[in-house]
Amino acid sequence: MNAKQRQTFFSRLQAQNPHPTTELNYSSHFELLIAVMLSAQATDKSVNKATLPLFKVANTAQTILALGEDGLREYIKTIGLFNVKARNIIKTCQILIQQHNGEVPSERQSLEALPGVGRKTANVILNTAFGEPTIAVDTHIFRVSNRTGLAPGKTVGVVEKQLLSRVPKKYQKEAHHWLILLGRYTCVARKPKCQQCVVADLCES
Known part of the structure; x- marks a missing residue:
């Protein structure tokens, strides 16, 4: 896919959905962090179902830490890998309180130092x-990038690097969400809905 095609690709996605965002429900940076940690190998729908009652009683590092690992586990036990996730979330809350005044840090190094x-x-x-033009390559984005020819690569790291260099700057902030939604609802794994796709004519496959 050449530069002109990539420009057209994202301009169409923008026209279809001008203000894309995550489908995880949250009302603070901390709630978003917890929801994203829970979403690993789980659907956004299942995470939202678990966090709805959780965030009503505990939606800060202090209040989740007060629940303890056992208490937290009761709220997230419907989500895959809930034991490991509960352990990591409690450890993360401890670090946030000790090192970041209970707030979610905005630096990559500090974020990646958190358990899980x-x-x-x-x-x-x-x-x-925080509005940074980063792209988190999940299974949907990996599939879309390779299938369409937008940013082919054999590994997640290669695809991320390709996307960061190929997505036009004006679209970089929202590209993450557009590509996830495209892969989740249209460019699905087994039977892609090409007839419904606004970028089908630009797709290499």
């Missing part, structure tokens, strides 16, 4: 909470 927070999660927080 890898590069992908950090990218989501930096983009969605």
Whole structure:
């Protein structure tokens, strides 16, 4: 996909959805961090179902820490890997209180130092909470990037690097959300809905 095609690709996605955002429900940077940590190998729908009652009783580092690991586990036990996630979230809350006054840091290094927070999660927080033009490459974005020819690569790291260099600057902040939504609802894994796709004529496959 050449530069002109990439410009057209994102201009169409923008026209279709001018203000894309995450489908995770949150009302603060901390709630977003917890939701994204819980979303690993889980659907946004399942995470929202669990965080709705959780955030009503505990939506700060202090209040979740007060629940303790066992208390937190009761709220998130419907989500995959909930034992590991509960452990990591409690440790993360401890670090946030001890090192960041209970607030979510806006620096990549500090985010990735939190238990259970890898590069992908950090990218989501930096983009969605702090408006940085980062792109968290999940399975949807990886598939879309390779299938369309937008940013082909054999690894997540290569695809992320390709996207950061190929997505036109004016679209970089929202590109993450457009590509996830495209992969989640249109460019699906088994039977892509090409007839409904606004960028089908630009797609290499």
